Amino acid sequence: MVSVQELSKTFHDPKRGEIKAVDRVSFEAKPGRILGLLGVNGAGKTTTLRMLSTVISPGSGQATVGGFDIRTQSTQVRASIGFVSGSTALYGRLTGRECLDYFGRLYGLEGAVLSAAIQRVNDQLNLSVFLNQLCDKLSTGQKQRVSIARAILHDPPILFFDEPTAGLDVLSSQAIMEFIESCREQGKTVIFSTHIMSEVERLCDDVVVIHDGRVCAQGSPAELQSQSGTNSLEKAFLNVVGYQSEAVTL
Amino acid sequence: MSARIVFNKEIREMLRDRRVTVGAFVMPILMIVLMLQMFGLIERGVTQGRASKIAVVRGGEKSAIAEGLKKLPGSEILVASDVAAGKEMLANGKARLLLDFGVDFNQQFEGGKAKFSAYYNSSEPLSAIALRTVQVAVDGVNKESAKQALRSNDLPEAILDPIEVAPVDTAKPQAAGSEMLLSLLPYMIVLWAFYGGFSTVSDMMAGEKERGTLETLLLSPVSRKDIATGKLLALGLICLLSSLSAVVGVMLSTLMGKQSTMLFRLDLTGIFAILAMVLPLVAMFSGILFAVSTWARNMREAQTYLTSVSFVVLIPALFSNLIGFTGVDKAIWLKFVPILSTGVGLRGAFLGTPDWTLILASGAIHLALGAICWVLIYRMMMRDRVLARI
Numbered sequence: 048m049v050s051v052q053e054l055s056k057t058f059h060d061p062k063r064g065e066i067k068a069v070d071r072v073s074f075e076a077k078p079g080r081i082l083g084l085l086g087v088n089g090a091g092k093t094t095t096l097r098m099l100s101t102v103i104s105p106g107s108g109q110a111t112v113g114g115f116d117i118r119t120q121s122t123q124v125r126a127s128i129g130f131v132s133g134s135t136a137l138y139g140r141l142t143g144r145e146c147l148d149y150f151g152r153l154y155g156l157e158g159a160v161l162s163a164a165i166q167r168v169n170d171q172l173n174l175s176v177f178l179n180q181l182c183d184k185l186s187t188g189q190k191q192r193v194s195i196a197r198a199i200l201h202d203p204p205i206l207f208f209d210e211p212t213a214g215l216d217v218l219s220s221q222a223i224m225e226f227i228e229s230c231r232e233q234g235k236t237v238i239f240s241t242h243i244m245s246e247v248e249r250l251c252d253d254v255v256v257i258h259d260g261r262v263c264a265q266g267s268p269a270e271l272q273s274q275s276g277t278n279s280l281e282k283a284f285l286n287v288v289g290y291q292s293e294a295v296t297l
Numbered sequence: 298m299s300a301r302i303v304f305n306k307e308i309r310e311m312l313r314d315r316r317v318t319v320g321a322f323v324m325p326i327l328m329i330v331l332m333l334q335m336f337g338l339i340e341r342g343v344t345q346g347r348a349s350k351i352a353v354v355r356g357g358e359k360s361a362i363a364e365g366l367k368k369l370p371g372s373e374i375l376v377a378s379d380v381a382a383g384k385e386m387l388a389n390g391k392a393r394l395l396l397d398f399g400v401d402f403n404q405q406f407e408g409g410k411a412k413f414s415a416y417y418n419s420s421e422p423l424s425a426i427a428l429r430t431v432q433v434a435v436d437g438v439n440k441e442s443a444k445q446a447l448r449s450n451d452l453p454e455a456i457l458d459p460i461e462v463a464p465v466d467t468a469k470p471q472a473a474g475s476e477m478l479l480s481l482l483p484y485m486i487v488l489w490a491f492y493g494g495f496s497t498v499s500d501m502m503a504g505e506k507e508r509g510t511l512e513t514l515l516l517s518p519v520s521r522k523d524i525a526t527g528k529l530l531a532l533g534l535i536c537l538l539s540s541l542s543a544v545v546g547v548m549l550s551t552l553m554g555k556q557s558t559m560l561f562r563l564d565l566t567g568i569f570a571i572l573a574m575v576l577p578l579v580a581m582f583s584g585i586l587f588a589v590s591t592w593a594r595n596m597r598e599a600q601t602y603l604t605s606v607s608f609v610v611l612i613p614a615l616f617s618n619l620i621g622f623t624g625v626d627k628a629i630w631l632k633f634v635p636i637l638s639t640g641v642g643l644r645g646a647f648l649g650t651p652d653w654t655l656i657l658a659s660g661a662i663h664l665a666l667g668a669i670c671w672v673l674i675y676r677m678m679m680r681d682r683v684l685a686r687i
Contacts, residue, residue: 059682102515103681126518136509140313141306152302153517197513 049076049099049205049236054108056094068094070260071108076238076253078204081231083251084240085284091260092240093132096207099238100130113205113236126154129198129206133213135190139183143174143193146182147200154201168196172226188219195226205236212246224250244281254280258288299519303527311497311535320496321539325489329546332481334553349430350393352377352386357398361406362413365434372430380416387416387424394427483643484618485543486571487636490579491610493539494532494586495603501528502590503599511684521678525587529671533583540575570651574642577663581635582610584670591677613637617644632658635666 056069069091076082084092098105099112101121110117113127137146144165151161169175172192177185182193191211198206208227212220227250230237239250247254248268255265264271264287268280275286311317349372353363358376366372375392377383383395395416405411415431418424444454505511514524589606593599617640620626632638632652638659645652677683 097512100516102512102684122518122520125516128516130513130516132509132512134509136513138306138310138510140310145309149302149306150513150517153299153514153519155518 048078048114049082049110049112049238051075051095051099051110052108054095054098054105054110056091056098056103056106067260069098069106072255072257072260072262073108074253074255074262074265076205076236078236079231079234080252081227081237081239081250083247083254084238084257085242085244085247085251085254086240086257087242087288090242090257092257093209094260095257096130096209096238096240099124100128100207101125126201127203127205129201129203130209131191131195131198131207131211132209133211135187135194137182137185137190137193137197140181142181143178143185143189143196146193147178147196150197151200156201164200164202167202168200171199172196188215188222191215191219191223195223203235206230206238208237208239210241211239212241212243244279244284248280256284256287263287299523300527300530303514303519303524304531307501307528307531308534311531314497314500317497317535321489321493321535322542325485325493325539325542326546326549329485329543330550330553333547333550336481337550349373349427350375350391351427351431352383352392352395354378354380354383354395354397356400357396357402357413360398360402360413361438362396362398362431362434365438366431369430369434372427372434384416387418393417393421393424394431396431479644479647480618482543482547482647483640484614485546486540486575486643487578487614487617487640488611489543490536490540490575491582491586491607491614493542494536494583495607497535498532498586498590499593499596499599499603501532502587503593504590504596506684507595515684522675525591525674525678529583529587529674532587533579536579536583536586537575540579564649566651567646567649570646570653570656571643573656573660574639574646577660577667578636578639580667581663581670584667584674588670588674588677591674592683610636614640617641631655633662635659635662638662 052073053071054069054073055067055071058066058068060066072091072095074082084095086092094103097103099110099117101117101124105117112124115123115127117124137143138149141149147165147168148161151164156164169178172195174192174196177189178193182190185193195211206227208223211223211227215223224246227237227239231252239246241247251268253266254268254271256263256271264274264283266274271283271287272278272280275283277283277286349366349369351366351372352375353360354377357363358374363374367374375386377386377392377395380395380397383392383397386392387395396413397416398413402411402413415428417428440457443457447454447456502511505514515521585606586603589602590599593602613634613636617637620631620637620641625631626641631641632655638655642652642655642659645655
């Protein structure tokens with residue numbers, strides 16, 4: 048369970064002054080469901096996820112992740128989440144197995160437990176063919192699979208996916224979508240950030256539309272469509288973010 | 298515990314990075330070996346008299362001076378047909394000095410006052426050395442001539458040398474014959490303590506920011522303090538090993554020369570004194586390097602900052618190499634000058650006369666500066682603006 052209330056974050060840019068990246072965002076993500084954070088680039092999706100994962104501190108507002116407060120229980124929050132982003136961010140001079148071993152140890156796994164965890168993710172994501180190769184030598188799709196393996200190695204109840212299919216081919220994207228669906232089946236809480244409508248339509252049970260750092264709409268995909276009186280999620284999204292009116296004024 | 302995990306991973310990654318193995322270990326060893334072999338060649342050239350190839354215009358080879366020169370070890374007398382041919386020999390390097398005694402030199406000498414010309418090139422060190430060799434020979438002949446005159450007048454020869462200097466070398470056995478090494482080695486140890494870490498540090502934080510791996514690390518339940526500590530200790534170890542590689546280079550060079558040097562005669566006190574100076578220096582250098590890498594947005598920016606910082610290290614290190622000529626090497630203020638004090642202190646340790654006050658003061662200064670850097674790093678690690686700025 049992830050509960051977010053009035054969460055805000057302001058950055059100070061020497062040239063542009065204060066930038067409200069996230070402005071009083073509130074939503075709730077529940078176990079066994081996938082919540083989609085839908086928004087254009089720069090809408091505030093990644094900043095929201097970075098605050099929820101305690102990588103950056105929130106400016107104001109509150110949030111709990113797995114029942115832990117992101118301000119006061121950051122270590123417990125990080126131990127309860129797995130984070131997958133579009134950037135695979137692996138250590139090129141380590142093999143996939145060494146990367147998993149390293150992060151497993153950082154998550155407190157050791158000995159037989161760690162070996163079993165690596166075996167589990169290996170079976171789950173079919174890594175065995177390239178697990179002992181240096182990460183620098185892997186294809187983007189293979190790197191993304193190792194990256195996912197790293198995120199789920201400690202079997203977290205909550206998973207954040209931040210545009211995980213960015214730069215991937217159709218087959219790799221398909222595999223990741225299937226994996227996210229399997230997380231829902233396992234009863235995990237999933238927050239999935241994207242700007243690709245088809246992915247939202249396929250995966251998300253709930254959708255939060257973010258634009259200019261603010262929540263514009265939220266509900267199920269069907270609810271969003273009916274609220275905006277359109278017959279597709281894409282049209283509903285464009286309607287919600289006010290794209291049409293801007294186009295007319297142009 | 299978590300810091301140890303980070304430390305182990307950093308070391309493993311660094312040892313797989315060719316830039317680190319070459320930059321921190323191979324280069325110091327290779328450079329020292331090459332430099333010492335090169336200096337050895339020069340030293341042998343001078344001491345074995347290769348410099349003293351002296352040309353004499355035909356007829357002068359039988360003069361008293363030429364006979365005296367022949368008796369000096371290492372000097373070689375060549376005969377030139379005339380002055381022009383002798384100058385040609387000077388120009389093409391076959392001789393370093395040309396002596397022209399003229400036709401009546403011996404007659405003048407027997408008359409009590411003689412003069413001859415010595416052509417040399419002041420811009421060539423070997424030519425100047427050859428001139429000094431001739432002056433030694435002339436002094437010898439003059440002295441012998443004076444002695445004969447004294448003897449013939451029944452006067453004691455001691456009149457010639459009423460005062461005699463009795464030099465007593467107070468250098469410890471460790472230092473004997475190691476002047477070149479003593480000026481070079483402390484400089485190299487200080488320099489590689491910095492440049493060893495230079496080869497990898499931009500990758501450690503700025504590089505991780507750029508590749509996004511830092512964020513995955515921050516997502517783990519490990520504290521930021523542990524992340525910084527593990528990385529800092531790994532960097533410190535690389536700096537230390539790189540610095541000690543300079544010593545390995547000297548040892549290798551010595552083995553190649555089949556001669557023993559002071560390094561093999563260092564006692565436990567000397568080794569302790571060296572480590573007591575190098576460890577705080579490494580703590581400071583790793584702190585500075587890591588702080589710069591943490592502050593920088595990306596590797597390129599880190600390398601730009603680090604290049605500027607390297608001059609701050611290079612200048613006092615270089616000055617420590619030459620401080621023996623300034624007369625301030627015993628000054629109290631020197632004990633508190635970062636980097637410079639280590640260079641001077643290391644020289645003392647190698648000489649077998651470690652200055653414990655200097656070692657203590659220098660260590661305290663470096664540890665204090667290192668601690669300031671470490672505090673800065675820990676503060677930066679807590680700031681979103683630093684870690685998230687890419």
